[in-house]
Amino acid sequence: MHELQYCVYNPVRETFLSLAVMAADTTFARLKGLIGRLKLRSDEGLWVVPSRGIHTIGVIFPIDLVYLDEDYRVIHFEESFPAFRVAPWRKQAASVLQLPLHTIYSSQTQLGDQLVICVANEMEHQLRITELRLTEQVK
Numbered sequence: 001m002h003e004l005q006y007c008v009y010n011p012v013r014e015t016f017l018s019l020a021v022m023a024a025d026t027t028f029a030r031l032k033g034l035i036g037r038l039k040l041r042s043d044e045g046l047w048v049v050p051s052r053g054i055h056t057i058g059v060i061f062p063i064d065l066v067y068l069d070e071d072y073r074v075i076h077f078e079e080s081f082p083a084f085r086v087a088p089w090r091k092q093a094a095s096v097l098q099l100p101l102h103t104i105y106s107s108q109t110q111l112g113d114q115l116v117i118c119v120a121n122e123m124e125h126q127l128r129i130t131e132l133r134l135t136e137q138v139k
Helices: 027-032 103-107 120-138
Strands: 005-010 015-024 044-048 063-068 074-081 095-099 116-119
Touching: 005 044, 005 120, 015 027, 015 095, 015 103, 063 103, 074 103, 116 120
Parallel strands: 015 044
Antiparallel strands: 005 015, 005 116, 044 095, 063 074, 063 095
16 A cells, blocks of 8 residues: 655745655554654655654654644744654644754744645645735735
């Protein structure tokens, strides 16, 4: 069975955070997380849903963490979060993105940014919707 890969786009900054995020949306997938991985490629990531916080116990490399509310708005982030640690718990979080180092910096993602997360073949449609919303806000 082929698992879905999601794209993560920040329309506010016009940058992609990832083109190949896998969803950890089952109990087992959330428990396993990134354990057993040697690294994350620059276009990979893990989207832990639902989640208010994660741990990197058993993970051997640091990562960037982006906490999202139910509308995919960035409510907290941790850059260069070290291995073998328990990340902060955020009551308002609905999910957490685990991304390669420097993803937050390179994408210029900030608190309050609302991300678009969808499968690749839906991204063009989602970008059009987002563009229309932004245009309406400017008027």
